[in-house]
Amino acid sequence: MIPGQFEYVRPGDLDEALRILKDREGEAKLLSGGYSLIPLIKLRLAQPGLLVDLQDVTGLDGISETDDHLRIGARATHRQINENEIVADRYPMLHEATALIGDPQVRNWGTIGGSIAHADPASDWPALLLATGATVVCRGQSTEREIKARDFFVDTFTTAIEPTEVLTEVRLPRRPRLAGGAYNKLERKVGDFATCGAAVAVQxxxxxxxxWAGVALTGVAESPFAATDAEALLQGGTPSEDLFRGAGAAAGVQARPAADVRGSVEYKRAMAAEMTVRSLRSAVARAQAYA
Ligand SMILES: Cc1cc2nc3c(=O)[nH]c(=O)nc-3n(C[C@H](O)[C@H](O)[C@H](O)COP(=O)(O)OP(=O)(O)OC[C@H]3O[C@@H](n4cnc5c(N)ncnc54)[C@H](O)[C@@H]3O)c2cc1C
Incomplete structure (x- = not known):
C-alpha cells in the first residue's frame, strides 16, 4: 500500500493553517493523529495534494471546565481525555467511552477533532456529543461558528465543516446536580469498532x-444519530425498568442498521435496544448519586 505523492506542511499557528487551507482550497487536507486519514491515503481512497499537519498549532489542545461547559481542544487525544482528572471525576461517560476506543496505539494518536471531523458512523465520539447536547467550534479566516452536534453530523463521513475551516474545540454542557451519563459499546473483540454503541445522558x-434525556447510537445507521423517539418517551417519566425497556425498544426501531460481518439487521436492532437499556440504567443511577 504505497500512497500517491503529496506535499506536507507543518504550520506553527492557526492563522497560518487557515491561510494555507484558503490558498490551497480543494487540494489541502488537515492531518491530526492520522489514524483515519493515513490509511485512506495508503488505500488511495483519499488523494490530497497537500497535508497540513496540525501538531505544531498552538491553542488546539487542553481540557478545562468553564462556568457552563467542559472544553476539549480538538487535538486532545482519546488517551489524554481518558486520563484527565476532571473527566474521570465528573464525566464518567466520557471516561468509560474513551477507554473503549481502539487499542492503546489508537488512543495515543487519535484525537477528538479528527474523529468527529471524519464522522465515521461506527466511531464512538459522535454519539457522545449528540446525547450530551454538545457543540463544535469551527474557525475560518474571519469566522468562528459554534455548531450544535445535532446539526454537525450530516451524513456518512460528512459534516458541516467547510474545507477552509479548522475544528478548534468541542464544548459539552457542564454537568449539573442530578445529571448523569453512560456509554455502552458492543464489540466483537477488544479494539474493534462498535457493532453498536449507546450513549445516554439524563437530567x-x-x-x-x-x-431531559439525550439518547444517541453508534454503528446502527448511515450516520451517527439521536434516537429522538426514545428521548420523547423518557421525557417526564419516572425511572423504572419498564420505562427503560420501552425507550430501548423505541431506539431499536428507529435504528437503520445494515447487515454486515458484525451481524444481521435484526441482531443490530436488538443490540441497539439492549445497549440503550444498559446505558439508561447507569446514567440514571449516576444522576441519582450526583446530588
Ligand atoms: C485500528 C483502528 C481502530 C480504531 N478503533 C476505533 C474505535 O473503536 N472507535 C473510534 O471511535 N475510532 C476508532 N478508530 C479511529 C480513531 O479513533 C481515529 O483516531 C479517529 O477516527 C481520527 O482521528 P485522528 O486524529 O487520527 O484524525 P486524522 O486521521 O488525522 O483525520 C481524520 C479526518 O479529520 C480531518 N481533521 C482532523 N483534524 C481536524 C480539525 N481539527 N479540523 C477539521 N478537520 C480535521 C482530517 O482532514 C481527516 O479528514 C480506530 C482507528 C484504527 C486505525
Whole structure:
C-alpha cells in the first residue's frame, strides 16, 4: 500500500493553517493523529495534494471546565481525555467511552477533532456529543461558528465543516446536580469498532423524574444519530425498568442498521435496544448519586 505523492506542511499557528487551507482550497487536507486519514491515503481512497499537519498549532489542545461547559481542544487525544482528572471525576461517560476506543496505539494518536471531523458512523465520539447536547467550534479566516452536534453530523463521513475551516474545540454542557451519563459499546473483540454503541445522558428533577434525556447510537445507521423517539418517551417519566425497556425498544426501531460481518439487521436492532437499556440504567443511577 504505497500512497500517491503529496506535499506536507507543518504550520506553527492557526492563522497560518487557515491561510494555507484558503490558498490551497480543494487540494489541502488537515492531518491530526492520522489514524483515519493515513490509511485512506495508503488505500488511495483519499488523494490530497497537500497535508497540513496540525501538531505544531498552538491553542488546539487542553481540557478545562468553564462556568457552563467542559472544553476539549480538538487535538486532545482519546488517551489524554481518558486520563484527565476532571473527566474521570465528573464525566464518567466520557471516561468509560474513551477507554473503549481502539487499542492503546489508537488512543495515543487519535484525537477528538479528527474523529468527529471524519464522522465515521461506527466511531464512538459522535454519539457522545449528540446525547450530551454538545457543540463544535469551527474557525475560518474571519469566522468562528459554534455548531450544535445535532446539526454537525450530516451524513456518512460528512459534516458541516467547510474545507477552509479548522475544528478548534468541542464544548459539552457542564454537568449539573442530578445529571448523569453512560456509554455502552458492543464489540466483537477488544479494539474493534462498535457493532453498536449507546450513549445516554439524563437530567432528573428533585422528585426523581427525568426532565431531559439525550439518547444517541453508534454503528446502527448511515450516520451517527439521536434516537429522538426514545428521548420523547423518557421525557417526564419516572425511572423504572419498564420505562427503560420501552425507550430501548423505541431506539431499536428507529435504528437503520445494515447487515454486515458484525451481524444481521435484526441482531443490530436488538443490540441497539439492549445497549440503550444498559446505558439508561447507569446514567440514571449516576444522576441519582450526583446530588
Ligand atoms: C485500528 C483502528 C481502530 C480504531 N478503533 C476505533 C474505535 O473503536 N472507535 C473510534 O471511535 N475510532 C476508532 N478508530 C479511529 C480513531 O479513533 C481515529 O483516531 C479517529 O477516527 C481520527 O482521528 P485522528 O486524529 O487520527 O484524525 P486524522 O486521521 O488525522 O483525520 C481524520 C479526518 O479529520 C480531518 N481533521 C482532523 N483534524 C481536524 C480539525 N481539527 N479540523 C477539521 N478537520 C480535521 C482530517 O482532514 C481527516 O479528514 C480506530 C482507528 C484504527 C486505525
Amino acid at each position: 432528573l428533577a428533585g422528585d426523581g423524574r427525568i426532565v
